[in-house]
Amino acid sequence: MAFGLLHILFLISGVLIVGCILFLSRRYMAQKNTLTLVFTLFLISYAIIGFAYGLRGFFDPQTAPEILLWVLTNLMYPIMVVPLAVFLAYPYLQEQIGTLTGFITRLVMIFAFVVVVFNWGVIFTSDIEFTYIDLFELTHYALVSDFIPYAYYLTLLLDIVVATFSAIFLAISFKRETDSVYKQKALFLLLGWLLVSYGQLLLLSPTLAIIHPLTSMSGVILLVLGVIRSSS
Numbered sequence: 001m002a003f004g005l006l007h008i009l010f011l012i013s014g015v016l017i018v019g020c021i022l023f024l025s026r027r028y029m030a031q032k033n034t035l036t037l038v039f040t041l042f043l044i045s046y047a048i049i050g051f052a053y054g055l056r057g058f059f060d061p062q063t064a065p066e067i068l069l070w071v072l073t074n075l076m077y078p079i080m081v082v083p084l085a086v087f088l089a090y091p092y093l094q095e096q097i098g099t100l101t102g103f104i105t106r107l108v109m110i111f112a113f114v115v116v117v118f119n120w121g122v123i124f125t126s127d128i129e130f131t132y133i134d135l136f137e138l139t140h141y142a143l144v145s146d147f148i149p150y151a152y153y154l155t156l157l158l159d160i161v162v163a164t165f166s167a168i169f170l171a172i173s174f175k176r177e178t179d180s181v182y183k184q185k186a187l188f189l190l191l192g193w194l195l196v197s198y199g200q201l202l203l204l205s206p207t208l209a210i211i212h213p214l215t216s217m218s219g220v221i222l223l224v225l226g227v228i229r230s231s232s
Contacts, residue, residue, distance in 0.1 A: 035087075046220070079116070122143060
């Protein structure tokens, strides 16, 4: 067993996210707000990732349960980013039907679904290679494919690209809003999403990984504040 500080922080963040899920679920049942539902589903996938990282500390490095939990986190990343991208893109698609912007938006939505299929295919067909154990006892692995060079980093890049599309749509919403309340809502959602999505890259660093749970918790709180603000 290699239970370190990072595993503890991941478990704490998982508990925090579950609390947010319960709060937003009650709010959705009361108001039936679609935005609340989408972010609740996003938080469920994010909670699974947090608990999977934390539970890895209960198993020895490079053992089957520990590796399976690592695989689970990678399977959840596309599920975490794709639904929000599609949800945010759909209104623009409806607004811009028959225009170049509408065509590009449609391509973004198709690309998001392709990313899920492609990334899952790469994960299931690639070998898992141990790379190193960082300063905080977290074991790191990579996907190795005979057909796709840098398979692991490619899957991460595609997830980030989809997350970036969501950030762009949120930024457009922020720019378009004239009401101060909804402008603040859009800002909370944008900042929270940037912290949550780009914060994942901190896990690639053996020294900066410890910051990740802190950025994720901050991002989740901002997202929840944004959702609450939007439906008040």
